[in-house]
Amino acid sequence: MSIGEILGAAVSGMSAAQAGLKTVSTNIANVGTPGYARERANQSAAIHGGRVTGVVVGEPTRIADKFLEAAVYRRANDLGNSEVTASYLDRMQTLLGAPGSESGIPARLNAINSAAIAMTGALGAEQNAADFIARTTDAIGTLQRLDTDISMLTGDVDAETGLTVERINALLKQIHSLNDAVSRLDGLGRSAAGTADQRNNAVQELSSLIAVNVREQPNGRLLIETAGGAPLLDTRMRLLSYPTSKSGSGAALAEYPGIDIRFATDSGALGAATGDRIESSAVGGKLGGLLELRDRTLPGFRDQLGTLFTGLARAINGASNAASSMPPPNRLNGSTTALATSDRLGFTGAAVFAVMGSDGSIVARTRVDFDALGSGATVADAVAAINAGLGGAGTASFADGRLTIDAVGVGRGVAVGDDPVAPSNRGGVGFSQYFGLNDVVRTEGALMVPPGFAAGDPHGFAAGSTSDIMLRDSSGRVIARTTMTASAGGTMGDLVTQLNASELGGFGTFSIDTSGRFRFDQAAGVTGTSISIPSDSTGRYGTGISFSALSGLTGNVSGLAAGGVAPDLRNSPGKLPLAIFNTDAAVGERGVLASDTRAAQFYTDSFGQVNDLGKEGNISLERYASLILGETGTSAANAQTRYEDATARSQDAITRRDSYSGVNIDEELSMMIVLQNSYSAAARVIRVADEMYKDLLGTVG
Secondary structure (H helix, E strand, O other): OOHHHHHHHHHHHHHHHHHHHHHHHHHHHOOOOOOOOOEEOOEEEEEEOOEEEEEEEOOOEEOOOHHHHHHHHHHHHHHHHHHHHHHHHHHHHHHHOOOOOOOOHHHHHHHHHHHHHHHOOOOOHHHHHHHHHHHHHHHHHHHHHHHHHHHHHHHHHHHHHHHHHHHHHHHHHHHHHHHHHHHHHHHOOOOOHHHHHHHHHHHHHHHHHOOEEEEEOOOOOEEEEEOOOOEEEOOOEEEEEOOHHHOOOOOOOOOOOOEEEEEEOOOOOEEEEEEEEEOOHHHOHHHHHHHHHHHHHHHHHHHHHHHHHHHHHHHHHHHHOOOEOOOOOOEEEOOOOOOOOOOEOOOEOEEEEEEEOOOOEEEEEEEEEHHHHOOOOEHHHHHHHHHHHHOOOEEEEEEOOEEEEEEOOOOOEEEEEEOOOOEOEEOOEOHHHHHOOOOOEEOOOOOOOOOOOOOOOEOOEOOOOEEEEEEEOOOOOEEEEEEEEOOOOOEHHHHHHHHHOOHHHHOEEEEEOOOOOEEEEEOOOOOOOEEEEEEEOOOEOOOOOOHHHHHOOOOOOOOOOOOEEOHHHHHOHHHOOOEOOOOOOOOOOEOOOOOOOOOHHHHHHHOOOEEEOHHHOEEEHHHHHHHHHHHHHHHHHHHHHHHHHHHHHHHHHHHHHHHHHOOOHHHHHHHHHHHHHHHHHHHHHHHHHHHHHHHHHHHHO
8 A cells, every 4th residue: 555545544534533523513512402313424435446545424324213203203193182182171170160169060050959948948938939049040140151161162272273273384384395405405415414303393293283194205305194194295285274264253153164185385375175174183183182172072061061951941940830829920921832823732631720819719720631632633722722711711822832821800810730640741741841831941942841743743944944964973073964954844754854865864863752852863883973053044933943942953052041040030039939739629719829838849859850851861950960060070180191191102202212313422422532532543644654754755865
């Protein structure tokens, strides 16, 4: 080997040591940088003429394991999903109040029950009735405030959904730009390690927002798809399109738009839709958690609140309609039903109607046997039978779905009671409760009792009026949707047939149950579905009762927002029905006794009695309230546990990744010593070569 070759090899060795030291210093400088993968200097032997002539220094290589990085992405997805879920469920739990709180729902219901127990005493009847009315008003107000709060919380979720989509788009644009940079540097043979680190950090954050599949391409670019396989990044960029003008309104909407995936320019301008869409929590990450909360969890809780209100109203009204005020009121003004005068009456059994004086003595009475009226009897026939039986002492009228019975004469009142041997019944409730003649709790546009319709009854909706019905799966995705359109002269059975023939019929079967409500039974293998009705233009015979309200398919049309204690009772608590009407009393006898408070026991018993709560089944008010509140608390606790577990798993994945690709100070210092020694050795070779060269020159000279 010539002296020149020796010098060349030594210089290349010094250059290699310098390059290694530069890489080590870069690693040490980034020891605390999140997501930084250490670099390693590339060296290889220089071959010339079949002989080793030195060292060739290449671009530094990024030390990383793609499988460990993929694990970090997966754990980030779990963490993002569980974190947002735990956060909002904790907020919802806060709105419900701490267990035992005086402002909570259980405490409000217990207060009503306690007030009802107090009414069973003989003393202070009017004061106790006033307390009962106040407690009932407070409980309904609590439910209404909670419903409003959950609606606002849903609006917050939707607003955050819009912000999350914006952040996802920003990350996609950043990764797309870094993809170009990495691909360009690789093509030039230069190190793209620093750029790749930035890109991986962006992908990690993206994974926490939406579940993605990441694959590295031969040209250095990352191909990114959603968990469902919809492309987001390849050679072209795609962004999410969400109409934020509809989000952030501050309250829940009946329906939210889907999130479209659209082609985009490098500057971020949206183009044509790709045909892929994000509609459910299956998208994963924070976005999936938000969609689950917005489309299923929070609306489901509001449905339960509506059902709880219906249960409270039915329990209290069941007690009040089994009793009478003393003195009896001059008018019994019923609640709105879905009936018209021409409708099938549909009652069995019998009821007693009486007109009384102010002292409770009966002036006129009649027992209407609904069975004797015949199966073809109409509501008009029942009204005529009441009027005929009272013989002018009282008059009944029916208009716009509301029954009214008036006593004729000053100081007279009206009382209604079921026959004790053959009580009246339609849809599981008696005549007075069905028409709401003595209702304590009232609302508008909703039914608080089963409608009692049969398949052969006319639907009564205007021809062409529609109801939009959606079916979601357990992830919140809309799997079927139909617009039910009323036809002229159609029946309830026709509506059932139309629904079963629609897209929804592929996932279950519609029918009308014994209480007259519409029922949806899932098909075999189909689980976790839920029905919602975002828009409804129907109205039965001008009563204001829509298909949504009478069908019972969803609980969000319970009338909670408009519900409350009847105004006349709020103003005059002494009118609360607390007396028992003796339906066996004859004309001239006392039908209702003065100072009678025996019916107060009905209110106390009503909280523990089993009621038909539609799709929620037959259950007592106390039990249902405990179930929904317990379920909410359990869900919040489980969400917090999942968040803590996801945090631990995510940190473990990051630790494993960093233990492989992260910077170890001890290793870097050891390498620095090796490289310093290598540099010194190369320098000594140069010094020896220099001495040899001088000796050679001296010999020649």
